[in-house]
Amino acid sequence: MIDYIVLSMTLLAIGIYGLLTRRHILKILISIELIATAASMNFILLASSLNRAMGETFLMLAFSTDTCITGIVLALLIIVARKYGTADIRKLAEIEWQEKVDEEKGNSKEIEGDV
Amino acid sequence: MELLAIGLVVSAFLAVVLDDAVYSVASLAVTVTLVAILYSLNDAGFAAVFQLGISVGTLAVLFLSCETLSEKTNERKPLRKALLAMAVAILLSVPCFLVSVGIPSTSISSDVSFSEALWNLRAIDIILQGLVIMTVGLGIVIVLQTKKERSK
Numbered sequence A: 001m002i003d004y005i006v007l008s009m010t011l012l013a014i015g016i017y018g019l020l021t022r023r024h025i026l027k028i029l030i031s032i033e034l035i036a037t038a039a040s041m042n043f044i045l046l047a048s049s050l051n052r053a054m055g056e057t058f059l060m061l062a063f064s065t066d067t068c069i070t071g072i073v074l075a076l077l078i079i080v081a082r083k084y085g086t087a088d089i090r091k092l093a094e095i096e097w098q099e100k101v102d103e104e105k106g107n108s109k110e111i112e113g114d115v
Numbered sequence B: 001m002e003l004l005a006i007g008l009v010v011s012a013f014l015a016v017v018l019d020d021a022v023y024s025v026a027s028l029a030v031t032v033t034l035v036a037i038l039y040s041l042n043d044a045g046f047a048a049v050f051q052l053g054i055s056v057g058t059l060a061v062l063f064l065s066c067e068t069l070s071e072k073t074n075e076r077k078p079l080r081k082a083l084l085a086m087a088v089a090i091l092l093s094v095p096c097f098l099v100s101v102g103i104p105s106t107s108i109s110s111d112v113s114f115s116e117a118l119w120n121l122r123a124i125d126i127i128l129q130g131l132v133i134m135t136v137g138l139g140i141v142i143v144l145q146t147k148k149e150r151s152k
Helices: A004-021 A025-049 A053-084 A089-114 B002-017 B021-041 B045-069 B079-093 B114-121 B123-151
Strands: none
Touching (some): A004 A025, A004 B002, A004 B079, A025 A053, A025 B002, A025 B045, A053 A089, A053 B045, A053 B123, B002 B021, B002 B079, B021 B045
C-alpha cells in the first residue's frame, strides 16, 4: 500500500533539492514544475480518496494557472538567455552585478568631471 | 501501483539530476505520464486527462527551449552517474511504502458530481479563468504582431 502524502512529499523534496542546487535556468523551471506537480498530486489524490469531485474542479483551475505561469516564466528566461548569452543563473547574477558596478563607476566619473 | 510510485520518484529525480537538459525534459515527460496513470487508477479520470493534455503543450515548449538554451558539447556523459542517481532515487521511494501518514476521515457527505461542482459551485471561477487565458492569448498575438511590424 502506497502512502500518497509521503509520495508527494518525496516529489516536493526532489523539486526543492533541484531548486537549490541546479544552475541551469531550465533545470530550475523543471524543479518548479515538479513542486507544482507534487502539490496538485497531493490535492487530487486526497480528494479522490474522500470521493470529492470538488478536488478535480479545483485542480483544473490550478493546472491552467500553472501553465500560464510556466509559459510566462519560460518566455522571460529565453529573453534573458538571449540577451546575456548564457543560461547559467550564477553567471547571470555576476553579469548583473558587474553592470551595476560599471554604472556606479560611470556616475562617479561624471561627478568628478563636473567638479 | 508500487512500481508506478518507484518509477515516478526515479524519473522525477533523474529530471533534476541529469546534466543534459533534453534528457531532463524527457524524464519529466515520463513523470507527468506516470502521474496521469496514477490519477486514472485512483478514479480521477478528469484530472488524468487534464494533466496529460496540459503537460503535452508544456513539454513541447520545454523541448523547443531546451534546443535554444542548451550549449552543444561533444563530451560523453558517464553512465555511472546516471545509474547512481537511479539507485538513490529507488532508495528515496522506499519511505512511500514504509511510512504512513494516513488520510483524515470526514463525516461530510460527498454527493456532488464533477459537472455540478464545475458549473454550479465554481462557475464564476471558471469564467474568470477563461478570461485570463484569453488575455494571455491576446497578449501573445499583440507581441508577435509588434515584432513583425518592427522587423519590416
